Amino acid sequence: MDTGKVLIIEDESKIADVVKSYLQREGFSVTAVLTGEAGIREIKNGYDLVILDLKLPDIDGETVCKMIRDVTDIPVIMLTAKSSEDDRVKGLSLGADDYVVKPFSARELTARVKAHLRRSKRDDKKELSFNNGLLIIDTQSREVRKNGQRVALTNTEFRVLLSLAERPNVIFSRLQLINIVQGIDFDGFDRVVDVHIKNIRHKIEDALKKTVFIETVYGVGYKFTGEPDR
Ligand code: CA
Numbered sequence: 001m002d003t004g005k006v007l008i009i010e011d012e013s014k015i016a017d018v019v020k021s022y023l024q025r026e027g028f029s030v031t032a033v034l035t036g037e038a039g040i041r042e043i044k045n046g047y048d049l050v051i052l053d054l055k056l057p058d059i060d061g062e063t064v065c066k067m068i069r070d071v072t073d074i075p076v077i078m079l080t081a082k083s084s085e086d087d088r089v090k091g092l093s094l095g096a097d098d099y100v101v102k103p104f105s106a107r108e109l110t111a112r113v114k115a116h117l118r119r120s121k122r123d124d125k126k127e128l129s130f131n132n133g134l135l136i137i138d139t140q141s142r143e144v145r146k147n148g149q150r151v152a153l154t155n156t157e158f159r160v161l162l163s164l165a166e167r168p169n170v171i172f173s174r175l176q177l178i179n180i181v182q183g184i185d186f187d188g189f190d191r192v193v194d195v196h197i198k199n200i201r202h203k204i205e206d207a208l209k210k211t212v213f214i215e216t217v218y219g220v221g222y223k224f225t226g227e228p229d230r
Contacts (some may be wrong), residue, residue: 004117008032009039010079011057011065015102018050023107023113036064043068049117051109052096056082065096073179075116079104097170128165130226135204135213144204151203161204164214164224173221176192196216197222 006028013212016032023030031047035041036059043050050068054061059192065076078099098117100109128137136145142158144151152160163180164172177193197214212228 002026005046006030006045006049006051006113007039007042008051009036009056009061010051010053011035011055012053015053015079018106019109022110026110026114028113035059038060039064040067047072049075049077049113051077051079051113053079059186077109077116078114096193097167107125128162129229130165130168131212132229135165135196135226137162146204153200153203157196157200157203159192161200161214165226168224168226168228170218172222173219177221193221 006017008019008030010019010032012186013032013034016034020030020032024115029217031042033042034057036056037053039050040059052064054070056064057068061078063078065078068074068076075097078096079102080099081102094201098112100112122212126140128139129135130137132143134147138144142151144158144161159180160177163177174193177196197216201211201214204213211225213224215223215225
């Protein structure tokens with residue numbers, strides 16, 4: 001059974017109740033609050049993950065997300081009725097880890113909660129391994145190995161790759177990736193990100209085959225598509 005403390009911030013109590021009972025059945029300890037203000041107060045009691053509705057009666061979900069990010073880096077899954085690409089990217093650039101578009105299935109949401117909690121536990125590990133050891137990222141020594149061979153990445157390339165690889169299948173906008181490389185590159189153009197990605201691909205992908213590790217999400221950004229080894 002999974003364990004973990006989940007906070008639901010959602011003003012529609014019907015939705016909150018359904019999600020809560022699903023998660024409780026899976027062994028999670030769940031608290032649900034109806035307002036953004038209550039959520040911000042509650043988060044200080046220590047949680048492993050937050051499910052946050054974007055449209056709340058008092059403070060909007062985007063602001064709540066930013067305030068959560070000020071105090072903790074636990075996974076935040078946003079519930080949103082908006083499904084346009086812009087809104088999704090906006091949510092992600094505010095620091096949400098994932099979003100689920102309403103109406104959603106509680107079972108699907110529960111699966112995502114589990115995936116995020118597995119992932120954040122794995123963040124403690126020093127070595128990230130993908131595709132049966134084809135790609136290994138050592139977060140301590142900052143060494144990357146492709147097929148057993150050491151790959152020389154620049155500091156920036158390493159940071160971009162690690163950020164993507166820590167959250168497989170999560171879409172990163174170019175803006176998010178610019179924030180990651182900032183401090184090293186002065187010019188925060190989209191093109192800068194594309195060049196870094198191109199360089200990383202050149203080093204870790206197989207030139208003659210389809211990309212395995214970094215996929216382009218057209219009009220949005222990039223995502224890491226390697227399969228984590230357990
Ligand atoms: Ca709502």
